[in-house]
Amino acid sequence: MMKKIIRKFSTLTKDKFPNIKRGNYSVLKDGDIQYFEKILGKNQIITDADEVKSYNSDWLNSVCGYSSIVLKPKTTEEVSVILKYCNDRKLAVCPQGGNTGLVGGSVPVFDEVIISSTSMNKILSFDSLTGVLVCQSGCILESLMNFLKEKGFIMPLDLGAKGSCHIGGNVSTNAGGLRLIKYGSLHNTVLGLQAVLANGDIIDSMNTLKKDNTGYHLKHLFIGSEGTLGFITKVAIQCPPFPNALNLALLSIKSYDDVLWSIRENITNALLKDGYSYKYDISLSLQVFYQIVIDLRKHLKNVADVKTVCGYGHIGDGNLHVNLTSAKFNENILNCIEPYIFERVSEFRGSISAEHGIGFFKNKYIKYSKTENEINIMKSLKSLMDPNGIMNPYKTIWNLRDNLAEGLRKDGFLYCYDISIPLNKFTEAINMMKEFLRNKKEVLSISGFGHIGDGNLHLNVTTAKFDPDLLYFMETKLYPWVSSVKGSISSEHGIGFLKLEFLMYSKTKNEIALMKQLKTVMDRNNILNPLKVLS
Amino acid sequence: MMKKIIRKFSTLTKDKFPNIKRGNYSVLKDGDIQYFEKILGKNQIITDADEVKSYNSDWLNSVCGYSSIVLKPKTTEEVSVILKYCNDRKLAVCPQGGNTGLVGGSVPVFDEVIISSTSMNKILSFDSLTGVLVCQSGCILESLMNFLKEKGFIMPLDLGAKGSCHIGGNVSTNAGGLRLIKYGSLHNTVLGLQAVLANGDIIDSMNTLKKDNTGYHLKHLFIGSEGTLGFITKVAIQCPPFPNALNLALLSIKSYDDVLWSIRENITNALLKDGYSYKYDISLSLQVFYQIVIDLRKHLKNVADVKTVCGYGHIGDGNLHVNLTSAKFNENILNCIEPYIFERVSEFRGSISAEHGIGFFKNKYIKYSKTENEINIMKSLKSLMDPNGIMNPYKTIWNLRDNLAEGLRKDGFLYCYDISIPLNKFTEAINMMKEFLRNKKEVLSISGFGHIGDGNLHLNVTTAKFDPDLLYFMETKLYPWVSSVKGSISSEHGIGFLKLEFLMYSKTKNEIALMKQLKTVMDRNNILNPLKVLS
Structure with a gap:
């Protein structure tokens, strides 16, 4: 077990974590800079202290290195030459994509040479028959999305940081995001990749095939290893066709058990045969x-x-589906049904929308399910969050989700945990945390949100300001508990630097031993992203 | 580049390939057998020569080892003790599942100790909420399918050998099969696995989580490495819900270009609004x-x-969709349309089913698209292939596909190649092979079938009897060509023993070097499945 890492208030990581020691690496010299200039040209190197700053620090300002150089190669060959040189010179390096990570994996801990994929942003090919996109690792996720949209395709992943994150960083950290349930993780959608090893050797696994069973499946070693085994230079990725329709619903569900129930498949409504079907989804006693x-x-x-x-419905949760059919759509029928049914629901003190939200169609009937005061509060909320009324419902719902963390941060400081646990442990996780923090007066809120589809819970605790002791107090309680329910202490965001000492809660001794063996064989001098993932 | 492997007619692999040399391993002694008996009990060990025979040879009888012992451990711990012992004793081992492989990967080349997963056939848990199945590696695929069917789930993979293949073997070889396009490869659906390393260390990555980004994604090293890096003992796999409906169509398509077109998405028919829609899918000038x-x-x-x-349709291929709508389904309308439309199609010399087959509904109208002679031939074919008329259309179509190889084998001997190539190279592959074999009088047929969805072509050549020189002649032509179009020389079936010398056509020098480094670090004495994948 690793020694406890001491945390202190400070800007620089080296001062914040005073017992983390810099490895026995060389220190950058003028000659090194001259060599890099020769290889890359002056324009692809940043040494101006102010400019380098933003590459040294993550966007949460939780960690900050003091590197004095950023290299921005344009080609795989340049990366290879740089790494070979750094390996020979024993200069530690920190590969960096869009620097949007949350665990301090993409910035130097000390003075590592930063190799940024910013200038490796070329789309190399797209096959509109098979949907295979081939590009350099520095392409910004959203740029790829925009490129694909015109072709009638989408990226198989989408995430909050899409405007800045690089596809190479996504692959290095096995980024999850919003489309994982439908299209699988990057282990599924990345067909091939090219990476440069610490010694400069290029591993060209640029497969664009969906199936290839020849030899070890090396690409998977680079997916999720957070730049510690190689620098990813190219990616071939399977892109799905742009969906014809996208349905998004905001459900209000009474209990967590009902949430679990809701993820099972619904019975199929077979009433369409009559022609047109009018469906009402209400809650009633x-x-x-x-x-x-x-x-x-x-x-x-x-x-x-x-x-x-x-009618048919869910006895368990009071949700009734009322169905009417007619030969074809008839507005008179609609006008005859709707005011009547919603008024009756209101009389019975039910809900006019059990599962499907209000949306556009039930807009005018909301008074049957909400009091005037409630509607006023909703209106205030809407105008607060969307003063110009420009949000469409699709965006509004996603914004609710996307802004959860931002909203929580208004308390002052947000501690957020990204864990995977069995679905039936979601509420227990929050209750456990509440119990554990019972006497901590500084804690303002404890809540959870996340991905019911893939078992990923974001557990959130807010306080007025950051307290490293509280952080450590929580981590030492939460992670052993996650381990005890066979969960993962990092569902999406990786281990990086910040979860270094907790890896053993998600990996066994033998797994860590094997990881270290692999690291040693692939990066003998440990120059690639030191103090990330493995200590 | 590896030296050419000489092939000779013989039963035993060692005589068939006389320049392949046995490694410097120990030879099994009585003391070893006694030790294994102590660990496993006599019932879990086979030493009877006749009984061991079937474990020594693959089902195609293409390779045959001369091992004198089969061990059938029941638990991970037993596998661990066995491997530790073999590693210390320098006894080479051959992990074996259902022994259904096609590349000689699952049988000993020489006298390796066979470790069979046959007795590791326990289902350990199933979660009907998340669809996660956890089982031992020796479970037969079809048994798992049957178990899941009752729960309303299916396995994410299906393949011809399901009645005998083991899930551990499927994972070790990254088996593809019929459901890959929909559910992804095993890299996507295997959530966790447990494997024992050559030295007996147990790597327990028995995750049942959909997302886990902690440390290197070790499980992927064991998926597809064909038992050369570890013996898989347990698997956790994501099972999809049993589909409510399954549609299967047998299409007759005029040209390969039209095949490519057919895999793009079809336009959505928006005519259902009227109530009931009658659709006819015909071909016409x-x-x-x-x-x-x-x-x-x-x-x-x-x-x-x-x-x-x-009507609307495909100008390019003469396929017209005729659509009629009525408020509701009306048998009179049907009776009024069908004879008329099909008679007209017949008059115009078109086809009554361009894309959707005859199935059940167009059964009685087949005379409008086929002559009496054609119908008679079809009937003969049907009675030949299904003498008792027990096949349902679903089975019939799949049988056509499943029996293609069996049918080809009637020529005498079938050489079949399992390659992945870009979709636009499918016909070129067959033409190239035809050109190449132009002067080979013994060749009876050259054909291809395969997976248009995932780019996997099974290229088939038949002769009256096996000729190792012809085999080598074809391999040395085909594999460099596959490599030149950036394909894979083994799409589904792995490298095993039989493709050993051709690995370099699908992997670069650096990739092979890295594979060897990994192999060395994980199996220092090279006892695990020697002469498979890597020479």
Whole structure:
């Protein structure tokens, strides 16, 4: 087990973590800079202290190195020459993409030479038949998305940092994000990659094939190893076609058990055969499930074209689906049903939308489910978050999700944990944390949000200001618990520098031993991203 | 580059390939057998020569070792003790699953100790909420499928050998199969695995999480490394829900260009709004596209309930979709349309089913697209292949596919190649082979079939009997060509023993060097499946 890492208030990582020691690497000399200038040209090197600053520090300002140089190679061959030189000179290096990581993996701990993929931003090919995109590792995710949109394709991953993150960084950290459930992780969608080893050797696994069972599947070694085994220079990635339709729903669900239930598949509604189907998704107390269908039948008895009126639902959660069919869509039927059914739901104190939200269609009926005061609060919230009313519902829902962390940060400081745990442990995680922090008066909120589809919980704690002792107090409690439920202490964001001492809570002794063997064989001088992932 | 491997007619691999040399391993002694008996008990060891035979030879009888012992451990711990012992004793071992491989990877080359996963066949857990199955590596794929069917789930892979292959073997060889396009490769669906290294160390990466970004993604090293880096003992795999519907179509497509076109997405038919939609998918010469719709409109003018009659289609391939809608399904309409439209198609010498096959619905109209002689031939074929008429259409179509290799083998001997190449090279591959074998009178047929979705072509050559010189002649031509189009010489089946000398056509010098480094670090004495994948 690793010695406890001491944390102190400071700007520089070396002062913040005073017992982390710099390895026995060379120190950058003028001759080195001259060599790099010869290889890259002056324009691809940054040595101006002010300019280098932003490459030394992560965007959360949680860690900060003091490197004095940033190299911006344009080609794989340049990366190879640089790494060979650094390896021979025993200069430690820090590979950097868009520098959007959350665990301090993409900035130097000390004075490592920063190799940025910024200038490796060329799209090399796209095959519109197979959807295979080949590009350099420094392409910004959103640029690739925009490029693909015109071709009728999308990237298989999407994440908050898309405007700045590089595809090479995504691959190095096995970035998860929003499309993982549908398209799989990058282990699934990256068909090939090219990486340069510490000694400058180029590993060219630039496969664009969906299937290749020849020899060890080396590309997977580079996916998720956070730049410690090689510098990724090119990527071939399988892009799915642009979806014809995208449905997004904001559900309000009463209990966590119901959340779990909601992820199971819904029964298929087979009523479409009659022609047009009108569906209402309401919540009611069980006693009136039957009543409302009977009432509606009576109400519609004399309306032409109505074929069936029936209901089915979820006894467990009071959610009733009322279904009506007619030969074809008929606005009169709609006008005849809707005010009636929602008024009845309101009388019965139910909800006019159990699962599917209000959206556009139920807009005018919201008064049947919300009081005037509630509607006023909602309106205030809307105007606060979207003063110009420019947000469409799709964006609004995603913004709610995207801004959760930003919102929590308004308390002062946000400690956020990115863990994977079994689905039935989600509430336990939050309760455990609440219990554990019971006596910590400085804690303002404890909450969780995340990816029910893939078991990734973002556990959040807020305080007025950062306290390294509280951080350590929480980590030493949370991670052993995560380990005890066979979870992962880093679902999406990697180990980087900041989770270095906790790796053993997610990997066994033998796994770590094997990782170290692999690291040694692939980077004998340990120059690649030292003090990241493995200590 | 490796020296040419000489091939001779013989039963034993050592005689067939006389210049392949046995490594400097120990020879099994009585004391070893006694030790294994102590660990496993007598019932889990086979030493009877006749019984061991079937474990020494692959099912194609292409390779055959002369091992004198098969060990059948039941637990990971037993595997660990066995491997530690063999490593200390320098006894080479051959891990074996269901022994269904096609490249000689699962049988000993010489006298390796065979470790079979046959007795490691326990299902350990299944979570019906998340679909995660955890089992031992010796579970037979089909047994897992049957187990899951009851729970409403399926395995994410399916392949011809499912009745005998083991899930551990599937994972070790990264088996592809029929569901790869939909669910991804095993790199995507295997969430965790446990493997024992050559020295007996257990690597327990038994994750059941969909996301885990902590440390190197070690499981991927064992997926597809064909038992040369470790013996897989347990697997956790993501199982998809049983699909509500499965549609299978047998398409007859005129040219390979049209095949490529067919894999792009089809336009969505938005005509369902009227209620019920009748669709006919016919092939016609372009001149009468318009005519047939006009005729049909006239014909149906006085039929009640018919709302629209229209057509749209593929100018490029003469495929017309004729669409009719009515408020609801009406058998009279059907009876009024079908004989008429198919008769007209027949008059125009078109096809009554351009894309969707005959299936059940067009059964009675087949005479409009096939002559009596053709129908008679089809009937003979059907009774030949399904004498008792028990096949349902679903099975029939799959059988056509599944029996292609079996059918080709009737020529005498089948040389089949399993390559991945760019989609636009499929026909070139076959033409290249035809050109190359132009003067080889013994060649009876050259054909290809395969996976258009994932770029995997099975290239087949038949002769009356096996000729090792012809085999070598073809390999030395085909593999360099595959390499020149950046394909893979083994899409699904791995390198095993039989493709050993051709690895360099799919992997670069640096990749092979890195593979060797990894092999050395993980299996210092090279006891795990020697002469497989790496020479």
